[in-house]
Amino acid sequence: MKLLNEAYFQIENYRFYPERYLINDGSQDIKLEPKQSKILLLLALNSGRIITRDEIEKEVWQGRIISEQAVNNKISELRKVFKDNYRDPRYLKTHSQLGYELIASTSFVESIATGTNSESILQARTLKRSNRFVLVFSLLVLVLILFTGYIYFAKEVSQPPRIKFSLVPTTTEKGQEYGLNVREDGKYIAYSHRPLNAKNWRIKVKDMTTSKWRYVSPKSIDSKSPVWFGNSDTIFYVQNINNSCSIWQAKQVWANTLHEKITDCGDIASMSPLSIGPNNKWLYFSNFKNNKYELNRLNLNNYQIEKITTPPNTSIGDYASYISPNGRYLGFLRAISFARVDLNILELATGEITTLASEPHTLFAISWNNLSSELLYIDRDNFLVSQNIYTKEVKKLSNLHQKSIYPYRDKQNNTYIVEGGFFVSDIKTSDLSKIKFNYLISSSYQDYDPVPISNDKLLFTSRRSGIPQIWIKEKFDEQQLTQFEENSTLQDKLFNQEENSLLIVRNNKIIEYDLVNDQFRQITPDDWLVESLVANCKSGKPLFTAQNNGTWDLYELSEQLIKIEHDVYKFSADCNQEQYYGQKLSDLSLINIDLANKKVTPLELGLFDSIEWQIYSGELYYLSDTELLKRDLNNNKDKVIYTFSEDNKVHSFKISNNLIYINAKETMEMKIKQLNFNE
Template sequence: MENSPKPIYLIDDFEFVPARFLLIDHRPEKGGQERKLEPKQSKILELFAQHQGEIVSREVLEREVWAGTIVSEQAVNNKISELRKLFGDNYKAPKYLKTHPQLGYELIAPISLLNEVKPEPAEPDQYSLAPVSTEHLPIKSSYHAAFFYLICIAMVVGGGFYLYKVLENTHQHEKKAVSLSPVTVEKGQEFSLNVRRDGQLTYSYRPLGAENWRIKIKSADGMKERYITDENEDSNSPVWLGNTDVIFYIKNIGNSCSIWRADDVWQKNVHKRLAGCGNLASITPLSVGDKQEWLYFSRFNGQSKFELARLNIETLNAETLVAPPSASFGDYSSTISPDGKKLAFLRASSYSQVDIMVLELATGAIKHILTVTHNIYRTSWDNSSETLYYIDQDNRLVAQNTEDGEITLLASLQQKSLAPYLDYDGVPYIVEGDFHVADIWEGDVSTEQYQEIVASSYQDYGVEVSGETTLFTSNRSGLPQIWLKSKGAPTQLTSFKRYSAIKDKHLNTDLNVLFFIQDNELYRLGIDSQKLVKLTPAGWRVESLVSDCKTGESLFTAKSNGIWSLYRFDNAAQRPIKVLSDIYQISADCDFNKYYGQQFTGLGLVEISLYDQTTYKLSFAELAKITSIEWQVNNNRLYILDKNKLVSFDLLTNKLVLSHDFSDEFVVHTFDVDAGRQYFTAKRQTEMEIKKIIFN
């Protein structure tokens, strides 16, 4: 409630009365039409009016309008779009609100202050809301609102409970404590929880070191439990059919995925195959609609993309819901809302960037909610069917309203956490732990002689070797940072203040400048000065990076305006120069001054001539069988990591010269080759526990 008068503004032909949340259209054809503004619309417009002719940054809008609530960029975009609609403005040729890329917004219309002030302190009871934008383009989320933080206050050793300070309602600044209570007690890995209305549980489980997941059920009181699938089968993603003793689940046989039904699971436990879900093993969740008519899932289609589909439970007819766009790698991990009207899902826009999307089943409209650069695995709806729960990049449980984009912090989780799930009563659960911990190994796999060279109890990965210098990424100091290992102990090169996704990296020849990809953007860091400079324009998505064998300049691949291309960063001009189109990844074989790329179209491999900007496609029979994106070229040998097997081809003879399967030792994630030696990130399984979150 306002107790002091507010000014009234005349913005071109519009009269703006902030105290009444009112915008009056005095254009001749409108004749003084009044529009009630929603409070945030009014506050934003008031800020613009107070700073007419000045650029108002997004940070100022977030601070002044959202008052410390974490807010996505999409939420700000929506409000600006709504105001433009009220003014009948065109963002391409604006008369009122002008966008200044990377800077903010400016009110450019003529404005004057009216003398007559008629304050009305009462806040209106109802607002006329403009439609929320259903913009399809993914927009990167921002987490600038750092007014509040969550502090871990205690860990109670007995009973397995952990206590945290949280902000359950960032609007009211109300702090509450939460407890994490173990749901299961097995030693191993637990995942894919689903809770029946009467409290009975089903989830996936596997012992440490085992390859296959099994499905387990457990009574609400915990006194009765059993496996419903065999240890020789890989089964996961179970979901109950309402309150019945029927469970749907996914079974993987090799690279074949299928959906199965288990009836009378506590007694006869009869299983039946229902449908296929592609030729790729999957752990994506299943969900059943509110009327128990449809089973929602994702399948790997013939175009090598995941697509959303649903299966009629009675007729067993399957239908595709969304055809993923050509510029993405597919849609997966779908979850139906409790009211059965919306389907939340994940869309892989690149191999390191994922968009959270919502599909309106009645209209087919798709709305972008958020872009993330970490493994999110799944989201979960609350009972209102308006809010999604997920784990953010800072390992916090958050809830995001899908209508206005506002994000509420619920809990800061001390241990790595995955895949939140809400039961019918709205109680949240999480998986505490991770699938693997990663270490770095070096050796000659042809002789099976290799050794661990970088190891900790944290994640050490993304190794890149050149001579005596080894760069890698590790979260051993808390957040993912870039480290250098030479002759002595590893040295931390970066001091990032937030979680980020770090990919390719290289040092200059003097070893004093670091180039790297962070959150799909290219950066340069002075090692001594710690001066950080972003090298790519806003909106670009950088995927891979190497150093030019002769000049040392950065060669990188990026998507701009929907097209993947190869670029060179010109150090003299301080800008990227386009070299070739349709190049998604790049590798440099500096021993022979050669470059190789992977095309986005069909993921085919090509040799690249930087001199005349042409490509030559690598095509031989054995290569046609490979679909992996993990590959390197060194000393005229093409190395490919495919399905945990490292193979190598001599590019002079097109003959297979190496094939080594790591399956009996560990899971290999990424690798590098230098001087004929292989360096790779090896993963080993760690404990994963399902825990209930209790808000005290």
Template sequence: MRVVVILFDTNVSQVKFADWTLCTRSCSLISEITTQELTPLSYKILCYFILNPNRIISRDEFVSSVWANHYVDDNAINKAISDLRRLLKATNDSPNLIKTHYKKGYSFICEVEYVYEDSTPLGEYSIDATSQATNEINISTTVNETRSLNSSTQSSQFLLGYKEKPSSLFSLKYFILIIVFLIAGGGATYWWQTQPKVLNLQSKKLSISDNSVYSMLSLSPSNDKLAVSKLNPKNNVDEIFLIDLETHKNTKIISEELDSYPIGWASNSSSIYYQIINNEQNICEIWRADFRVNNEVAAKEKVFDCESQYILSLVTDELSNRIIYTKFGYRNVPSLSALVARDLETGEEFQVTSPNIDSYGDRYVALSPKKDKVVFIRSKVGLRQIFVANLDGSMQELLYETPESIRRVSWSSDANNLTWYVSNSKKLSTLDISSKQVETKSLKADSYINFMLAGFNSLYGATRTSDNDIYEYDLKSASQEKLVDSRAAEFMPIAVKEGFYFFQEGEPMKLFSYFNKELVQDEISIDLPTFGSGDYYESSGLIALSYNKELRLIDPIKKKVIDKFTVQNQIVDLAWFNKENLLLVLESKQSEQHVWMFNLETEELQKIIHQNARSIARTDDDKILYQDFYNNFYLFDPQEGVQKFLLSLSENPYIRWKLHGQELYYSTGSSLLKYSLETLQETTLINNFNTIEKTIANFSVSEKLGEEKLIVQIQSFRNNEVILLNVIQ
């Protein structure tokens, strides 16, 4: 299969430079004397040069952007550059367009001119083209680089051959277009944007069953149908129901022997795509169901077999007879997903996005009402990013990033706005795509809303299907005791000497302590909306908490925050090393996650592990145990600067772990096990949770008088409802 990655806007048909014309449709180079088709690699390198002219591109940048961080040696890079240089040197009189900078990299010394479908040069599009060039000159760079490009309008205009063309007629025409746009856009805003800052919502039940679990809501592009998965309590299999949003009629449309979930729609809402999945039987299939007028299924067809342990997301590109979906297993990491376009006739696929390995990838995609753009969510540890791109992946733009958890994004009917709901903070946010301005509304509802979708004129949601509670698990008796019984979620248990702490959601969040069989709510004000990681240091009695780039040190005895810090990069994980230093896993500009030592007195950072890490812990003998992106574990000696491989848990996509003494405890969600660093033996402590009913979300290890006990955060599932939300005054 030949994979060609198009890096330009789909309206760009040619790029002219020196004596050459690059045809983006055929991936060929044309001069007065020759026409030659480029290999996919040569084409991609040339595109990257064109998008980054007159600047030095390092080898590392090529590896990251062109080879997508796959290992490539210097000989391969040299050969690829030489091959492209040879193609561009068709005659002896041709200038050398690719310059080598000793020990620095390469640069493309040439001015470029973009030609659009209507054969108008870029310079004729004085305002529109500038916006495109400014925002999209380099789709493969990191977030920080994208920001710097967005603030460098004049330099970007110069590099792309931008020319000012004053014209009173053009100015008048553009002014009229602006007025028309503002008038048209003013009537297309979401209805809730005109409401007060706090929305009081009243729910109306749309689902018919009182004894089931609803999940995976999917709104049709026409906004007249809502597909939901519903758990059949008789066989514990998820089925798909269709809710007519005019009549509120519930119709069962898909009932298979295995779980089925709606994952996407045909753009005309006449068909739905769904996934049949069973991890135990290693089954993953994508099907399409076509509807009759009465919303009953007329026909079903299997589209293809997929390889995923996760539920996918999908949109359709009918003009090209393609689907674009979230494909897991990217770079051989089971939990890492990228957007891939698949030809429905030939089955051929090409990659649309290239997430870095430090992330969980692109987890959700939605098609614009104009059918020319997709929005997708990139998920990282403690960070969500919203991108927009053309259907082929070109012209990618980072619109917004936040440490809050975003699960779905919805388009407005005019494709000018995006909206999403954050369940933790109970906020509904709307982003203006052109201005990048975000407006947020706080929600007060008569029920716990776990999931919300914004339609063009309505809000739809599902009440909470799960609850996180803290249990104390006795290993000797294999019994568990629930400590708090509330509808609010409890999370992040932190074991301390002879007891433990945990947190409860709310405004503000609450800190609980459990000592001597007594549960106490501690009054403490923490100025963070939630936490990404936390650790307790026994010698000082302090708890360190992180959120985004923020650090807080808490004294639970004195019930106060005693210190605050802000670092420059995202904090992925933390652990105490000693009284003066914290170990931090920080995400860098190159999307690497290395381990740093942070001194609490001087606030200085020192990198100590140059390998990628997800999480860390300190051993009793002052070594560092860390987990890499592939769930491999290593033991690093900071004194000697050497490390050794410990064990691999790469077959498990989901891992939570804690180090207690010489024992590594880890959870797979359904089980909890213990691995001895001394004997290298593994012991199962909790086995085979029925993950349909509950799963191990987090845990900690407590010890009193030499007796170990587990403090387990268990996520349990319960019946819920699908609802329509109305604003009340």
């Protein structure tokens, strides 16, 4: 008798052959990777039950340290195989903060062939999901084969032992939580909170022992970034009113609270953290002045303000400062561009600034260990890490399963994070003449930055396959173009005229991707920072803005890099009228650039400070808070053409062929959790 390994799972209309890493949809075979197959086998063996991320990591990655995106990547790839929609799933359902479930009708068919090569008898029986014992017994040999195959095909080097940890909820409210600060004695916590559909954040305080809580700030005022004043019942916090920032003091936070304005912190809303140094002498904060964030400190004895940093003109500014427990160092973040943030420390006695790390993604906060020797932050791969400020050595403390953005260490050496992101992003579109947005591209992860090629073809960036990749959508088909192996920030992208090569702004560098030969090459020098990338309306030659030798200028990419115009940070082309426009970083003013005659004409716009704008057919479109506006360049009059809801934020848009595309960002739950390391 000969045993043939042809057993399979029937998942709705699909047949899954785990021992061959294969799925058949009735018309074709679809080859799976070993990890994809092992995850699907685990879900099929437990169909109808939620499988946690920990279970998947244990079975598939054997306990090795992996990034948050590794599991997301494989689940997304399996969804694509099943042509499944995460919003209305038929096969794979995501249970937020719990895990994944195979919800499709699933049965196991065991096929056994006996006899000689010319004689066989097929005996099949269907095992229902309720009969798990028989199913598992029948598949023991298959699991062994699958695991052996996985080890053979993976051939991966051993990884450091996994650091075990658990996350315990600190707060239980629905909505978004952010900007936590624990009192020095560990008794109370203060933080910002808002419901998902609310505009304003409010300050809450909570007793860590009794769970008693109270709102400190009113519902009508946007309030963020609380910090305790020693072990008193006083906090300092930030108020944002009419797009201006001020710092306030709240005394007696548990009853009859008295609020007093202390100082201003700029003419733009802020959520940058506050910190108070040893002996409660100095309050450190970020101040928006002259279109740039700088760091200040306030003497809490006489309310005198000192300027601490002067960020270079080529940067956006400094924010998220945090004073070390010994008061010697100030850790802070410097936004070099919208796609690069430097982690710096300032030695207050000497004024010397040292850069510890450069991250191609947005950092929101940092924290110190209690010895003032290490800074904590969450890196590009969603690892909580600590970095020694003297040796610059980086230690990975934990691989956070869910997107996390705000690390914090209190005086009792407890570690906290904010789990969750501010939003999930989808791409919507509408006819420009009559605004009514509809979903164009969506997944369970971030889809953003659409670049229209034609009415039925566009490029976009997505995290659905783990880390940011460039995708292309043609009618109803979506295909991943790039296979980047490291997390990075992807900005503008541009096809050449033959559409066989793609220019991409990746980590502020222009790279060229040869789609035919699957090869990359870097175009701009390592010490250049690139922002905008646009095609010339006539020649199709790439035009881009870059920082070189301390200034942002406009260049043309030809046989050489040719400088065209000085002091241009962002750049846009209105090809309907063959006009070009730029924005200066110094004062955010807009200019018209005549490329043929090399002439620059300032646009007389009056008050204008938006960085999300486009001039299309001679009219200026721009975003301001929750509104999309159109400005007549002849009389400088604005018209609101669409108002977005508070829980559906829009931060960027593109207009092409009388269609407008937006990144629709829907708010999501954010929770404060304590991270406990298990021995």
